[in-house]
Amino acid sequence: MLLRAALVALLGALVLRPGWFVWAFAPFAPEGGPVIYERTTLLSLSLSHLGLVVLASGAATLVAVTLAILVTRPAGAAFRPLSRTITNVGQTFPPVAVLALAVPALGFGAGPTLVALFLYGLLPIFENAITGLSTLPPATMEAARGIGLNRWQRLLRVELPLAMPVILTGIRLSVVIALGTATIGSTVAAKTLGEVIIAGLLTNNTAYVLQGGLIVGLFAVLIYDALVQLETRLSRRLGTV
Amino acid sequence: MIEIDKISKLYDGVAAVDAVSMIVETATITVIVGTSGSGKTTLLRMINRLIEPSSGEVRINGEPTGTLPKHVLRRRIGYAIQGHGLFPHHTVARNIGAVPELLRWPPEKIRARVDELLDLFSMEPAQFRDRFPGELSGGQQQRVGVARALASRPDLLLMDEPFGALDPIIRARAQQDLRRIQRALGSTIMLVTHDIEEAIHLGDRVAVMDEGRLVQHGTPAEIIRQPATEFVAEMVGGVDRPLRLLSLVPVSEIVVDGPAEGEPLDADTNLRDALSTCLWSGRDALPVVRDGVPLGRVTLDAIRARAEGPR
Numbered sequence: 001m002l003l004r005a006a007l008v009a010l011l012g013a014l015v016l017r018p019g020w021f022v023w024a025f026a027p028f029a030p031e032g033g034p035v036i037y038e039r040t041t042l043l044s045l046s047l048s049h050l051g052l053v054v055l056a057s058g059a060a061t062l063v064a065v066t067l068a069i070l071v072t073r074p075a076g077a078a079f080r081p082l083s084r085t086i087t088n089v090g091q092t093f094p095p096v097a098v099l100a101l102a103v104p105a106l107g108f109g110a111g112p113t114l115v116a117l118f119l120y121g122l123l124p125i126f127e128n129a130i131t132g133l134s135t136l137p138p139a140t141m142e143a144a145r146g147i148g149l150n151r152w153q154r155l156l157r158v159e160l161p162l163a164m165p166v167i168l169t170g171i172r173l174s175v176v177i178a179l180g181t182a183t184i185g186s187t188v189a190a191k192t193l194g195e196v197i198i199a200g201l202l203t204n205n206t207a208y209v210l211q212g213g214l215i216v217g218l219f220a221v222l223i224y225d226a227l228v229q230l231e232t233r234l235s236r237r238l239g240t241v
Numbered sequence: 242m243i244e245i246d247k248i249s250k251l252y253d254g255v256a257a258v259d260a261v262s263m264i265v266e267t268a269t270i271t272v273i274v275g276t277s278g279s280g281k282t283t284l285l286r287m288i289n290r291l292i293e294p295s296s297g298e299v300r301i302n303g304e305p306t307g308t309l310p311k312h313v314l315r316r317r318i319g320y321a322i323q324g325h326g327l328f329p330h331h332t333v334a335r336n337i338g339a340v341p342e343l344l345r346w347p348p349e350k351i352r353a354r355v356d357e358l359l360d361l362f363s364m365e366p367a368q369f370r371d372r373f374p375g376e377l378s379g380g381q382q383q384r385v386g387v388a389r390a391l392a393s394r395p396d397l398l399l400m401d402e403p404f405g406a407l408d409p410i411i412r413a414r415a416q417q418d419l420r421r422i423q424r425a426l427g428s429t430i431m432l433v434t435h436d437i438e439e440a441i442h443l444g445d446r447v448a449v450m451d452e453g454r455l456v457q458h459g460t461p462a463e464i465i466r467q468p469a470t471e472f473v474a475e476m477v478g479g480v481d482r483p484l485r486l487l488s489l490v491p492v493s494e495i496v497v498d499g500p501a502e503g504e505p506l507d508a509d510t511n512l513r514d515a516l517s518t519c520l521w522s523g524r525d526a527l528p529v530v531r532d533g534v535p536l537g538r539v540t541l542d543a544i545r546a547r548a549e550g551p552r
Contacts, residue, residue: 137326137329139322139323139324139325139326140326140327140328140329141326142291142322142326143320143322143325143326143327143328143386144326144328145291145315146289146291146315146320146322146326146399147315147316147319147320147339147340147343147389147390148312148313148314148315148316148340148343149312149339149343150312153343157328158328161330162329162330237330237373238329238330238375
């Protein structure tokens with residue numbers, strides 16, 4: 001708990017008051033070169049980075065969960081292998097390749113990054129949603145039908161809530177992957193924290209690389225932790241932990 | 242009244258349930274008993290159309306079940322199953338109130354009904370209302386499952402091996418509770434079990450299924466005394482038959498005037514337990530009381546006479 005608060009404070013300070021850390025990063029900066037990245041504020045980079053991740057993961061969640069719901073219905077079962085193949089391809093295709101291919105179509109900026117993060121995020125959510133929706137307790141499902149819940153009510157009141165912890169695990173994996181992967185979006189001019197890292201690499205400024213890396217890393221650790229806690233809380237309520 | 246009219250279910254041309262007809266009177270318990278694969282569960286599940294019959298019809302108070310949308314029909318029929326099937330993410334109150342909620346009862350009315358049912362099942366409402374099923378014992382979960390099935394005062398309550406997952410002591414209590422609550426509410430219940438003991442103990446009527454057919458339908462005493470087929474005879478158990486017969490009769494039926502020594506029996510005790518007491522305490526007669534008032538005595542000879550099968 002204390003560690004968590006300390007990490008949040010450290011992250012906040014790094015993003016909002018980078019000037020405080022000159023002493024720490026100075027040894028890594030080139031002789032006489034800048035220590036703190038100042039071309040854009042780290043806050044606006046962080047917000048835009050997180051924004052991209054939220055947008056891409058949100059869209060991936062929506063599509064993956066919808067797809068999982070469809071293929072776990074009796075009528076959609078036939079499409080299960082096909083949809084698995086499609087989401088698998090999304091995962092196998094390297095994000096860098098997606099970026100490269102998307103640029104001609106979408107131009108430089110946030111567009112290609114969104115597409116890459118979206119495709120990359122589909123598979124974990126989809127696989128987990130299918131697992132969650134197809135391993136529900138049979139007695140509960142039988143009772144839900146038997147007491148007169150119609151299809152929609154069963155889905156919304158029983159199936160999705162019960163599958164939620166497993167789906168959340170998929171979302172967590174996907175979000176953490178997206179947080180890291182978003183940095184390479186800056187190679188095609190998306191505004192992300194990757195900008196700091198790339199600037200550092202181009203100018204041989206390890207201080208920049210460390211700053212960017214540290215902030216992205218802290219975001220990933222803290223968001224991961226928050227989602228784990230949410231899952232645990234949900235599972236405990238379901239009596240499965 | 243529930244009328245089951247020549248109902249059949251075919252799987253690949255093979256009848257799982259073969260033209261079963263039966264009438265279930267209002268406010269009685271009918272127990273459907275049979276081995277696994279006898280079609281008893283299929284028969285039960287055709288009544289609320291969890292399985293669609295291949296042919297035949299079920300009428301509840303004269304109204305054919307085929308005319309209603311399935312989920313609407315099911316809200317009128319209580320359903321309790323083995324392993325309770327409670328919603329683990331809902332509180333006890335929300336579980337019990339599930340069907341009234343679907344029927345759009347006002348919240349105050351649902352709350353009052355939930356408390357009433359918890360009371361009926363000897364579970365303190367203030368203590369249990371807001372718990373989750375995972376926090377209850379097996380016996381309590383099962384009671385909540387039955388309470389949920391009864392919540393909307395359904396025309397009919399279907400129970401599929403409801404006590405199957407309970408240990409023997411808790412099961413005996415659950416059976417007593419069901420009997421008591423059924424009498425109090427006047428519910429009509431159809432219950433499926435593979436346990437003939439449970440069937441004889443709970444049923445006003447017992448329906449024996451074998452290979453998809455209804456082979457006998459009658460009172461427990463009829464089933465034991467005059468089994469219709471070899472299978473029924475085997476089911477009601479060779480050596481235990483006299484004892485099962487005795488378990489159906491309360492001592493009040495054969496009590497006679499006269500003195501007897503020792504600890505008295507209550508008039509509602511069944512003859513099997515009375516016999517057991519005679520043998521254990523080495524007495525030939527036992528005093529019988531009702532609410533503490535002496536009624537007379539019951540003799541070992543009289544008990545023996547009731548245990549005799551047809552010669």
